[in-house]
Amino acid sequence: MDSQDINVLLAKHFSGETKPEEEAVLMNWIKNNPDEYISLKIFFAESQPLDSPQLFETGNAWNRIAPNLSSTKPTVFQLYKKYIYATAVAAVFILISTFAFLYANTEITVQTANGQVKSIELSDGSLVTLNDNSSITYKRFLWNNRTVSLNGEAFFEVKHDESKPFSVNTGTLSVKVLGTSFVVTTKEKEKSVAVITGKVKVTATPTSQTVILEKKQAVHYVSNRLIKSDTANKNLLSWKTKSLSFENTPLQKAFQDIEDCYHIKIQVEGKISDSCTVTTNFKNESIKEILEEFRLLFGLSYTQKGNTVWVKNISCEK
Incomplete structure (x- = not known):
């Protein structure tokens, strides 16, 4: 049954004129x-004028008095009944349209706790992976305006629509794309955008400075x-893939990547030499397995x- 038939029913x-079937x-x-029905019922109740609360019972009244009227009168009442019926249909259509508009424009906020990662599919088919504390x-x-607001960090896989x-707004940075995949980070100590595939335009909101990024490029604010x-x-994307790759990577940087991947904090006693590097790979290992390998490598x-x-x-x- 289409929406027009539902509107009529x-x-x-609401006027009490439906047949059993x-x-x-x-x-x-x-x-x-x-x-949707409850919302429409509330809208309908609130929209009734105070001086005519029984507006939609006119049809019932007509059915009761029709047999007692002369044959020269019913046309006037029938026209009035049709007018009331048409008004009811129009009112329901307006209420449904209003409800649909409000429903479509409802804002949704998704949050993640510490150590929690969530995947979200937007209405346009774009995918978002939200990092923890974001x-x-x-x-x-997202019909005419595909704009989202981000606080924290997320990986976007945007459905192409030229x-x-x-657009992704962070308050400090504005990122605009047609169809691509990229990471936006907006944390207290880091604000950056990195492109995995495609091309994006990044604008620094306070200064209006703009840069274009392509695959494997990044920008830091x-x-x-x-x-x-x-x-x-x-x-x-280690926090999403649980994969880490190090190739002559400074140990301090490796510790930072491990922190981001496993949502932990590593406190090092003393200063790490700049010559201290690591070459190794991890895939779905636990944090304990990684720490044990580092214990063997560096004593x-x-x-x-x-x-x-x-x-x-x-x-x-060495």
């Missing part, structure tokens, strides 16, 4: 759309400036309590 239902059809629709706000239906660019780099961190000792790891006695002798 709802109008008759029509009521059965409508009850089945209400069973599948309870929230939040994203978007409209329920006529409707996709530092001291009110956008600084572009040609090589994005290969472990950028270090470590203790872990909750989400914090204390490391000391690092030896970088």
Whole structure:
């Protein structure tokens, strides 16, 4: 049954004029759309004028008095009845349209807790993977305006639509794309955008400075400036993939990537030599397995309590 038929049934239902078979059809629709029906019922009740609360009972009144009227009168009442019926249909149509508009433009906010990662599919088919301690706000239906707001970090896989660019706003940075995959980070100590595939335009909101990024390029917002780099961190998505790759990577940087991947904090006792590097790979290993390998490689000792790891006695002798 199409929406126009439902509109007619709802109008008759609210005026108390549905037949048993029509009521059965409508009850089945209400069973599948309870929230929409309740909202329409509330809208309908609130929209009734105070001086004519029984407006939609006119049809019933007509049925009761019709047999007692002379044959020269019914045309006037019939026209009035049709007018009331048409008004009811129009009112229900307006209410449904209003409800649909409000429903479509409802803003949804998704948040993640510490150590939690969530995957979200937007109404346009775009996919978002939200890192921990992050939040994203978007409209329920991204029709003409594909814009979302981000706080924290997320990986976007945007559905291509040349006529409707996709935008991510962070307050400091604005990212606009047509169809691509990229990571946006907007944390207290880091604000950056890195492109995995495709091309994006990044604008620094405070200064209006703009840069174009292509595959494997990144930009960092530092001291009110956008600084572009040609090589994005290969472990950028480790928090999503649980894969880490190090090739002559400074140990301090390796610890930072491990922190991001496993949502932990590594506290190192003393200063790590710049000559201390690591070459190894991990795939779906536990944090304990990784720490054990580093213990064997560098002779270090470590203790872990909750989400914090204390490391000391690092030896970088080859």
